[in-house]
Structures are given as C-alpha cells and as structure tokens.
Amino acid sequence: MSIELSEQELVRRENLKKAIDAGINPYPAELFEVNCSAKEIHSNYQTDKIGYKNISIAGRLMRQRIMGKASFAELQDSTGKIQLYINRDDLCPGEDKFLYNDFFKKILDIGDIIGVKGYVFTTQVGEISIHVTEIKLLAKTLRNLPMPVEDAEGKVHDAFTDTEQRYRQRYVDLIVNPQVKKAFIQRTQLTNSMRHFLNEKGYLEVETPILQSLYGGAAARPFKTHHNTLDQTLYLRIANELYLKRLIVGGFDGVYEFAKDFRNEGMSRFHNPEFTQMELYVAYKDYNWMMDMVEEMVEKIATDLHDKTEVQVGENLINFERPWKRYTMFEAIQHFTGIDIAALDEAGLREAAKKIGVPVDETMGKAKIIDEIFGEKCEPKLIQPTFITDYPVEMSPLAKKHRTHEGLVERFECICNGKEICNAYSELNDPIDQRKRFEDQLELGKRGDEEAMMLDEDFLRAIEYGMPPTAGLGIGIDRLTMIMTNSNSIQDVLFFPQMRPEKKEKVASNDEYVALGVPEVWIAAVIKSGYKTIELLKAANPNKLHQEIAGFRKKNKIETALPTLDEVKAWMVV
C-alpha cells in the first residue's frame, strides 16, 4: 500500500510509535470503568459536591490548552463536554514527569480517546472541571478532526460545514457538530414516542417482507433484484400495505410496522431512495376515526419532544395542538383559488386550471388535473397541520368509495409545512371492487404508466375471505422528523443518506514498483509525480520523471544519489 499521508497524519503515526516505544498500548483490550458522564457532572455537582470526589470518565480529547506546568483540556463523551485540569505535579507526584511532559503534552493528540480519573472542582473562573489524577490512552486517533471553535458569544468559527463530507463521513459530523447529534436523538425519541402511543392502544408491532415478488401498496418504480436459489425476480418493497391488510384478514385488530421502503426514483431534499414509513391498520374503524388518532398521536409526539405543541420550523411556527383544520380537497381548492370545481366537467377543469396558471396537457384526466391544481395552488400554502379529505377515486386504487360522494374515496392526507406527512384511507375491503380497480391499474400500466400497480392475486384472495372495515395510515417518519427537528433536508435526518460512491483512486503497491526496479526511496517521488499506477509509469516521459525525482530529492533533502536517466528509463521497459 502506498498511501500518501499528510504531514499531520505522519505526526500522529509518529506519536503512536512513541506511545508503543514507551510501553503504552495504544489500543488496550481491558475495559475502562466509567462511573459518570459529563452531563451528569454539570447537572449534579453543585448540589452533590461530595458525590464527585472519585470519578472516572472516558471520552475524546477535544482541546488542549497547555500552560507550562498546568494544562486545561476538554473531554467529550456521549453526553457533552467537560473541562479537565491537569497539574504536572499532581499527575506525576514523583521525580518522573513522563506522564505530563511526554505523554499528555506530546503523545496525546486531539481526537484521542482517553479515560481519566480524578475529582470534580470549580475553577477560579467558575467552570466545573475535573482535576485529573490518572490518565490513560484508550484509543489513538490517526486522523485529525476539523476543529470548530465557539467564541464567547456562542458563535461557531471554522465549523465543519461541507455537506458532502458531512454526509460521507457522518462519524466526523457527529463528533464535531453537536446539533447534528441532537437531531438524530430526537428522531429516535420520535419513533419511541409513536411506538409507545401505539402500544398503549394495544396495537401489535409486526414485520413483513421487504423482498417481495410483487410490489404493491403504492405507485412507484421499484428496485429489482434476483434470488438465485428460486431463480426468481424479487423487488424491494415500495410499501407494506398489502401485507398488513392480510394480517387484518387474519384476525389482528391493530397492526403496525416501522418500514424501510425503497423507491427507485429521483432524489431531492425531500426524497431518499430508501426511507421510513410507519403504516398502521386498525379494524372496525374509518378515516374519520383515523384523523382523530393522527391528531392525538402527533400532538403527543410534539409535546414529548418539545414540552409544548409548538415547533419552530424555519420561519414558521407550527402548532400541533388539536383540533387541526380540515378541508375536503374541493373546499381547499375553492378556498385558495376561488374556483368551485365540483360543478366542472373535465373540459371546464382544464380551462380553469389554465386560467390560474396551472400547466395541464391533453393526456391528463379529471383526477390528475384536480391533483395538479391542489399541488400547485394549495399544498405549499398549508403550513399549519391540515387534513385534506376526499380524493378522486382514480388516484386511490386501495381506498374505499366515499359513503356519500360519487367519484371520491374516503381518503385524507395531512399537509404540514407545505408537504404531505401522512396518507390514510378507509380501506377498500370489497374484493370485487378491488379487483376492478387493479384491472384499471393494469390498463394504465399497458399504456406505459411505470408506476401503475400490479395485480396481486393472493391479496385479492385474502380479502375475498373477508376483511373487516379497516382504517389505514401511512406516516412519513423522515418527513415528520424533518419538521420536528427543524431540518431543511431529508439528508439531515438520515445518518447515511444515499450518495454517489466516492471515487477511489487507484494507487499501485510498493511491491509493484519494486518489481519494476524502482528503488524503495524513490517510490514516493514517483507517486507524488502522478504516476500512481504501473500503466501510467510505463507511459511516462523518462526525462520528465527524472526531473521530478530530482526536484523531490532536493525538496525532501534525500541523501541517496539520484538515479541516472538510464536507470529511470529501465523502469519503464521491464
């Protein structure tokens, strides 16, 4: 391996070697007993000073301020930061000052994981700190962390902000950007809160297949894969709806699943190819009941996370306090555009859409035009959580026909901060109607709609056995988390958002260069000059390479005699 290391990385490897030479294991196997955390000390020390006379804590060394015979340092554990005070003569009471002068001051680098023992005290400037009596290296770091610094006003300088690097190296992002960590903790609190709410109601958390031979339950293009033993095409699920409904047929009254779903579609700040949805199905309920439940659940989540129902999201203060505004889709359109679409036929709708500047074309049917108008003119204006109910039947092949309105289904979405966060129906349980709706989808598929649903015979067979009237819900966990954590992008609520693979640079190994007769000392020079693979080296201009090696030799003050031009030429002909 010929990896080029930066000067700073070389320094760290040098320090690693110094530790080993001094008999210090840089990666010890035995556990380091920890008896408190940074957060715990900060919150309890003032009221319980004697409780922190003998503490043991571990974490990452984040800052060193060395001031002669005494030093301050910052230790960061999973709960936060705490200052360390290290006094040479307290750390090394005897004659031997190695631990302070060499180990602490030189061998330790920022980012190293250490364990310390000592007692808590308050410095003259009033900062709660640990007076260190013992210090131990637990893991040596070989790379240097970005070093954001917070000034007296709380302003952060030199923050690690490059989004690409933050997403690719999330571990670094998490170490140096505390607000990032906070958002992810809140994400888990959100799912915990939701899970707790659902369990309290007696619903059963279940798991259903991710690999499916037929994908269904939503309109989306899937990821396709192959099972070797069965020699069969499988799809990563785009939704789990049809499996959960089978369980309702099977006699469960309430089932839910936090499901990773996969959709082979565009990426944006609201879309990642894999994302999480919580789907819930409850028997003997309808969509009106489900609206009440969603309100209650989301209000509870907001208060669990923020101790109040209001959440600041960008410029908007969103209030999840019940009850939420409810509009039928037609009412919403009338409200925001002044047009009563109930009275219009397809031609009239198209005309109306054009008049208010919503682009439509001849291929769009009535439902599609309504959807366009809503998406364009209403959705972005709905900031406070709002239920939109009663959608055109054509766009909802799994929803039950509306009890009173012909051409509509019993469906609602909740729109919040201008985006859909959930989607729910009174589930279609009429097997004859369901078969017909699937067949309509097949027609769409034949006409080239890649997102049309497939006909799932087994699902039809299941509901032919009878599915109780059921209310179903799908709620986007990523989207809800974005709102609850005031995140601007889905990538900020996914630990590892999808990205193009990193370009890996091919570099030939030392052995490969040696095989060509390149002496060990000059390999670095050859690589540094850009001939990172054997192919590149063989194609090189020997005069140029010879010059470059000479330059490298001078710069790095290498004693070894420069290879002759003929020697350099010889490397290329082997």
Added chain:
RNA sequence: GAUUCCGUAGCUCAGCUGGUAGAGCAUUUCACUUUUAAUGAAGGGGUCCUGGGUUCAAAUCCCAGCGGGAUCACCA
C-alpha cells in the same frame, strides 16, 4: 433528467481586468501553575477537483469530465 452555482492547506475561507499561492484555526518547536476562541515567539504544510485548449505565462479565460449544493421536473 434540465437549469444554475461551487470545488484552493487537515477545517473555514480570501486570492481583482491572467504574472506558478495567502489568512485564521489545526499541526511542529520554545516560553508560561486556574485557562477557556488561552497567550507570546518562530517554523512546516498545496496535484489550486481531473483532462484538454488559448497564451510568452492559467488557481484565474474556454471546452469536456468527475463530485457536491440549490431550483425545477419526476416521486398520486
């Protein structure tokens, strides 16, 4: 997929109408026993994303590619 902006030291960034690179933090050496963006002094560190082109001369201008951001399209 389209449009647009961006890519310079480990990190954050400057670098004008072309003249082969700068700052702060980090890092190295030295001083300093209660600091906290510690301080003072002195150093080191660069494939200016990659490849072409124009030019006496390219980080800078042009073209192509790679990677990323934003907006749009797609995602009922």
